[in-house]
Amino acid sequence: MMSAEKAPLFEISLNDLASYLEIPVSELREDLKEKYSYNSTSISLPPEIVRQIFSKRGIVYPKKVISVQMLKGGVAKTTTVLNIGLRAAMYGARVLFIDLDQQANLTYSLGVESEDLPVWLDIVEKKHTVEQCVISLESHVDLIPSNLNNSVLDRVLLNSNRNWAQAIQAPLNIIKNNYDLILIDTAPALSATNTAVTVASEIVLLPLNPDKFSWLGLQKNLQELEEIKKDFGLNFATQILLTKFDAREKFSHEILQKCSQHYGSNLISSYIRTSSEVKNTIRTQKTLFHGRSTAKDDYDLVTREIMGLNQKSQDKGELNELTR
Numbered sequence: 001m002m003s004a005e006k007a008p009l010f011e012i013s014l015n016d017l018a019s020y021l022e023i024p025v026s027e028l029r030e031d032l033k034e035k036y037s038y039n040s041t042s043i044s045l046p047p048e049i050v051r052q053i054f055s056k057r058g059i060v061y062p063k064k065v066i067s068v069q070m071l072k073g074g075v076a077k078t079t080t081v082l083n084i085g086l087r088a089a090m091y092g093a094r095v096l097f098i099d100l101d102q103q104a105n106l107t108y109s110l111g112v113e114s115e116d117l118p119v120w121l122d123i124v125e126k127k128h129t130v131e132q133c134v135i136s137l138e139s140h141v142d143l144i145p146s147n148l149n150n151s152v153l154d155r156v157l158l159n160s161n162r163n164w165a166q167a168i169q170a171p172l173n174i175i176k177n178n179y180d181l182i183l184i185d186t187a188p189a190l191s192a193t194n195t196a197v198t199v200a201s202e203i204v205l206l207p208l209n210p211d212k213f214s215w216l217g218l219q220k221n222l223q224e225l226e227e228i229k230k231d232f233g234l235n236f237a238t239q240i241l242l243t244k245f246d247a248r249e250k251f252s253h254e255i256l257q258k259c260s261q262h263y264g265s266n267l268i269s270s271y272i273r274t275s276s277e278v279k280n281t282i283r284t285q286k287t288l289f290h291g292r293s294t295a296k297d298d299y300d301l302v303t304r305e306i307m308g309l310n311q312k313s314q315d316k317g318e319l320n321e322l323t324r
Ligand SMILES: Nc1ncnc2c1ncn2[C@@H]1O[C@H](COP(=O)(O)OP(=O)(O)O)[C@@H](O)[C@H]1O
Pocket: 072, 073, 074, 075, 076, 077, 078, 079, 080, 105, 243, 244, 245, 272, 273, 274, 275, 276, 278, 279, 280, 295
């Protein structure tokens, strides 16, 4: 396993964590000193410590494999993978990012130069094992990068004699247990690769933008997913995430209403508002979560919803126990 430069980018601010735990920051600091012998004056906490705090509270991270798909480009697939993954890692989850888009936006966003690195194609062609493709970004945050070589993945899969539909799932099974959350970013296409991704997914997350083409794309994508479900006898869940919601635009409200009528519980209850703060890169040494913005709050809520981290009121007793 290769190691990229270690960054405090995956740390959650003490303010954010205290607010999540519904306790004053001073209390959190005290607690860290007393119970975790953590004497840092730092304003943020590494995932390891957050994980310990959560584990003491009895919070388990549900294990999930989520792919983000949509045949239309520019709908915020990569942004969604990046920010849910970052936030889940900040909450202490063990996260694996998998980039399967040959454009490698996710890889680039995570600060990795991938031209000479092995990618999923190399796993399929048996040139590298899946473990050899994993890059460590932080102690519990990994990436399987992408680069242009993956642009022939589709053809290689279709020409292969082996069971191409297993091309993602089978290698993934080898390393799956190392992670709580596996997030797969995909190219905008209905392709053999994306079918294999769907076969490996427990949840297919579909970002939807408030525009007509996006709505039509969603219908097409959902039909295709139904076909795949039938053909392969699968039972993955589909979830729709409304992104680039603009409160000043009528169509944003219309599509929100239409979605909740049509898709009910398949629609993620938080939606992502447009925000000039959305950055598709951590190369600036700052993530969305190091500033303040509507998109930060929105992705925080979506991450909690997906990771099941919203039950804290039920854990109050335990929390009080911990913070007393
Ligand atoms: N909530 C948002 N507000 C403003 N811009 C956004 C938001 N989400 C994504 N973007 C921008 O939209 C563009 C496309 O996003 P991206 O995640 O690359 O889409 P995809 O991966 O589906 O092609 C990027 O420039 C990104 O910064």
